[in-house]
Amino acid sequence: MSKKAIIVFLLFVLFLIFLSGCSPTCNPGSLEAPDLVSPNWREVVDGTAAVLDWSYPDASCDPEDYEIILSQERDYSVIEHTALVDGSTTVWTAPTLDIAEEYFWRVRAKVGSTYGPYSHELRSFFTEPTCSAGDLVAPNLVYPDFGGIYDNDYESLEWDWPSSTCIPESYRVEVSMGSPSFADTTYNGATGSPGTRWGFGSTPPIATQFWWRVSAYADGAYGPISMAKMFWTAPSCPASSLVAPIQESPLDDGTVTSLDPIFVWSYPDPSCAPEGNRVLVSDTPDMSSIVFDANSPTIAARAMISWETLTDCKEYFWQVSAISQGIEGPPSTVHRFVIDTGGTCACAPGATTIPVRTGPGNYEILPDTNAQLRWYNPGGCFPDGAAVQIATDYDFADMDEFTFPGQFVTGYDPPSLEPATQYRWKAAFYVEELGSPVIGDYSGPRSFFTGPECTSLAEVVAPIQLEPADGSVVDTLNPALKYTTGTPGCIPDGYLLNLHKLPDLSDPNLLTEYGFPATTNLIGPLLDCTRYYWKVTAVQDAGYGPPSPISSFFVDTTGTCLPPGVPGIAKSSNFCRQGTYEVFKADWTVVEGDRILAIARNPLSTYLKITILDQKTKKPFEPEIRCWTYIKAYETGWPELPADQTYRFEDLPVENPPIPPTPTPTPVPPICNEKLSLEDCRAAGGTYTDKKYCACP
Numbered sequence: 001m002s003k004k005a006i007i008v009f010l011l012f013v014l015f016l017i018f019l020s021g022c023s024p025t026c027n028p029g030s031l032e033a034p035d036l037v038s039p040n041w042r043e044v045v046d047g048t049a050a051v052l053d054w055s056y057p058d059a060s061c062d063p064e065d066y067e068i069i070l071s072q073e074r075d076y077s078v079i080e081h082t083a084l085v086d087g088s089t090t091v092w093t094a095p096t097l098d099i100a101e102e103y104f105w106r107v108r109a110k111v112g113s114t115y116g117p118y119s120h121e122l123r124s125f126f127t128e129p130t131c132s133a134g135d136l137v138a139p140n141l142v143y144p145d146f147g148g149i150y151d152n153d154y155e156s157l158e159w160d161w162p163s164s165t166c167i168p169e170s171y172r173v174e175v176s177m178g179s180p181s182f183a184d185t186t187y188n189g190a191t192g193s194p195g196t197r198w199g200f201g202s203t204p205p206i207a208t209q210f211w212w213r214v215s216a217y218a219d220g221a222y223g224p225i226s227m228a229k230m231f232w233t234a235p236s237c238p239a240s241s242l243v244a245p246i247q248e249s250p251l252d253d254g255t256v257t258s259l260d261p262i263f264v265w266s267y268p269d270p271s272c273a274p275e276g277n278r279v280l281v282s283d284t285p286d287m288s289s290i291v292f293d294a295n296s297p298t299i300a301a302r303a304m305i306s307w308e309t310l311t312d313c314k315e316y317f318w319q320v321s322a323i324s325q326g327i328e329g330p331p332s333t334v335h336r337f338v339i340d341t342g343g344t345c346a347c348a349p350g351a352t353t354i355p356v357r358t359g360p361g362n363y364e365i366l367p368d369t370n371a372q373l374r375w376y377n378p379g380g381c382f383p384d385g386a387a388v389q390i391a392t393d394y395d396f397a398d399m400d401e402f403t404f405p406g407q408f409v410t411g412y413d414p415p416s417l418e419p420a421t422q423y424r425w426k427a428a429f430y431v432e433e434l435g436s437p438v439i440g441d442y443s444g445p446r447s448f449f450t451g452p453e454c455t456s457l458a459e460v461v462a463p464i465q466l467e468p469a470d471g472s473v474v475d476t477l478n479p480a481l482k483y484t485t486g487t488p489g490c491i492p493d494g495y496l497l498n499l500h501k502l503p504d505l506s507d508p509n510l511l512t513e514y515g516f517p518a519t520t521n522l523i524g525p526l527l528d529c530t531r532y533y534w535k536v537t538a539v540q541d542a543g544y545g546p547p548s549p550i551s552s553f554f555v556d557t558t559g560t561c562l563p564p565g566v567p568g569i570a571k572s573s574n575f576c577r578q579g580t581y582e583v584f585k586a587d588w589t590v591v592e593g594d595r596i597l598a599i600a601r602n603p604l605s606t607y608l609k610i611t612i613l614d615q616k617t618k619k620p621f622e623p624e625i626r627c628w629t630y631i632k633a634y635e636t637g638w639p640e641l642p643a644d645q646t647y648r649f650e651d652l653p654v655e656n657p658p659i660p661p662t663p664t665p666t667p668v669p670p671i672c673n674e675k676l677s678l679e680d681c682r683a684a685g686g687t688y689t690d691k692k693y694c695a696c697p
Contacts, residue, residue: 025087026061026109031116033057034066034090034107039125042193044167047097047127054090054107054119063087063109063116070094070105074122084110097127100167102194126194131166131216136223138162139171139196139214144231147299149275151234152204156197159214159226167194168216168223175200180211180228190217207273208233209302232300237272242322242329244268245277250318250337253408257341259310264303265320265332274322274329279304281318285334285358285376285410291316297323313345314338314379336410338382347381352429352440354378355386360448363516365491367451369417375410375427375443382407383429387439390414390425394480394520396445403430403437417450420489422519449517454490460538460545461486463495468553471624475557478524483536483548491517492538492545499523499534503600503653505550513539529561530554563611563620565599566647568634576627580607581660587627588612595638599626600655606631609655628657672696 037053039045052068066089070081080103085092087109097103104124109116143158144150150157157173171194175187187210189201204210211230216223249264250256263279276299281292292308310316315338321331338345347353355375360366373388386409391399404412417423424445430437454460466482468474481497495518497511511523511534526532531554538545554564570593575586580602590596590610595618600609612625636647670676672684674693681687681694689695 023060023062026058026063026111028111028114030058031063031109031111031114033117034109034119036105036107036119036121036123037090039123041123042102042126042195044126044128044130044194047099047101050094050097050103050125050127052092052094052105052107056090056109063111065110066090066092067108067110067115068092068105069107069118070097070103072098072101072103074104074124076104076106087111099127099129100164101127102167102196103127124195126167129166131163131168131218133219133221133223135163135166136168136216136218136221138224139216139226141212141214141226141229142196144229146229146231147276147296147301148231149234149236149273149300150210150231152200153234156199157212157214158197161194161196161216168218170194170217171196171198172215172217172222173198174213174215174225175204176211177204178209180230182211182213182228204233206233206235207270230301232273235272236300237269237274237322237324239325239327239329241269241272242274242324242327244330244332245320245322247318247320247332247335250335252333252335252337254335254337255340256337257339259312259339259341260306261310261337261339262303262305263318263320266302267322273300274324275300276323277301277304277320278323278328279318279320280331281306281308281310281316283314283316283379284356285317285336285374287317287319287334297326310339311379312339312341313381315377317376336376336408338377338408340382345382347383347429347431347440349431349433349438350440351381352383352431353380354441355427355429355443357427357443357446360446362446363448363518365449365451365453365517367453369419369450371414371417371423371448371450373412373414373425373427377410377429383440384432385409385430385437386412387428387430387437387442388412388414388425389427389442390423392418392421392423393482394424394445394522396424396426403439405432419450420452420485420491421450422484422517423448423450447518449491452490454492454538454540457540457543457545459490460492460540461489462546463536463538463548465534465536465548465551468551470549470551471553473554473556475559476524477526477528477555477557478522479526479553479555481521481523481534481536482519484519485538492540493517494539495519495521496537496539496544497521497534498536498547499532501530501532503533503550503552503655505533505535515539526555528555528557529564531564562618563597563599565597565611566636566649566652567638567641568596568598568608568610568636568647568649569638570594570596570633571635572633574629574633576610576612576629578627579658579660580628583660583663584628584658588625590629590633596629596634598634598649598652601631601649601652602628602657603654605650607657608634608649608652609657610634 034054064087065084068083106118108118140160171191176182213226213228215225245265276297279294319331322329357375359374385405387403389399389401426442426445428442430439463483494515496513499510533552535548535550537547570590573592576588577584596610598608608631611620670680670684672686676694678688686694686696
């Protein structure tokens, strides 16, 4: 064989060998995810010569290239290393890596500009060196954070290794159900590798509180334990299902000996765990003055310590609500507690605090007669009991007083209240001394109304005037007009008060309409030695109900005023009658020289209505004697009155005298004649015969 032929033959053999060792290139549209081979899960490798190995699932073709990515972040948010290698190889040696780090790695195939999917496993490895026992430190717990909700079906307990110089061999995970004592080892476990994630070996109960902590292991020893954190297992409660928590400590009316109390509660629904909670502490029972607000929408705690230092010898109120999906559920009831750190908060006699009243509101109209009087102690000391005064009179002249033993008395529900009535009340604290209560200062008075409240003008009746009584004398320039609803009563929107100097109320009103239903009105200053006339009308829905009668009272602050009217003296003796006609009975005989007081005149100014006076005291008799007499029988003034004082009967108010009664006619006997009836015959002096006619004399 020629030398040329031998060369051609050898080249052909080499070509066949080449063809037998080369696979075709994969189709870009059908690229598959590579399978990771090594390093294995959480394997520890030499970071100076880390070899990554993978395989391609389709042995019939090769990609053109492989892309390899290394990251220290689980989500690959930061890429540490990336490389492209020829598709004919499935091994890559990484450049020198950081020591004591976890690296996540993945691979994908590439043909032309087309990339296939990444390898499916979220695989990681660790770089040396491994810690000795003396290098171990406490891990940092990452997830779930304190008070988080943990779903074992989808999540892991995660922590962070804080050292950058070495890695532990593995970790111990301790999980304690219900308390941070960690005495129960049922759910404890270990990682078996430097991995910093762990899941329960058996499914934990739902909506249950757990505490967890982690310690690193190396050279046969465990390092320092992490701080413990609390979490709840899923499911979390939807916002629509939230209910009020149940308070457990402090109990209602409980005593706390710490200025930083711990608030504890439970959740009544065992099927889910709220995502968070809100604890409110107030120094008022209506929770209007918040001193501590722990709003924790993502901390599923069932206890909270107050980070606000509270005040000793003071009363507080607290409530708690659950939160899910950022929505706050219904709150618990308000519980009251007191701070007494040393047992020295008892009040001394004469040094009690003054109660702060919270209800009913001032001038509040209750729906019925069920009143709930409430107050609280503003703090400073704790008494031995409380006292309450209740009255209908504005000055508490008719008050009833009640005492109630106990440090924490904050309310009284008075029985047997009258409907549609204004009540006043006040409260005080007392200290027991020698078996008797020493009552401290009372709070200021507060008023409320028992129902019902009027709903229409048709329900309104005429008010009843109470004070001043009609015709009475008051000794102050600032009297109180007192009245109440009629019967059956209801509380109107307000009252119109009329106060006048003329009995027919034709002069200007000295008072006005009031838009709230108070039944006492302090008026004045009025004029001394003056008679006033008043009435009251209920107002409802901008309309006026029936008025009360007109009543009068006389102002005499010194007791020396002449009764209202014009003084006069009789020029001649005369009869004073019930009217202006002689048919009226004479009530009094006025003797010449008698002093009288004229209080009205008839429209023609021919008669006077006078008040008969006791000639010694110059005061009206009691009861008063009022009657009518002829005006010309009198002249104005008294000799003993100041000479410069002018009096005129013409200034008296006009009043119509009584209408004279119709006289009863005197019966006239009939004239006797034979046609009279039996009765008339006898009345005429005749005799009624058997023949039925009248025989006249």
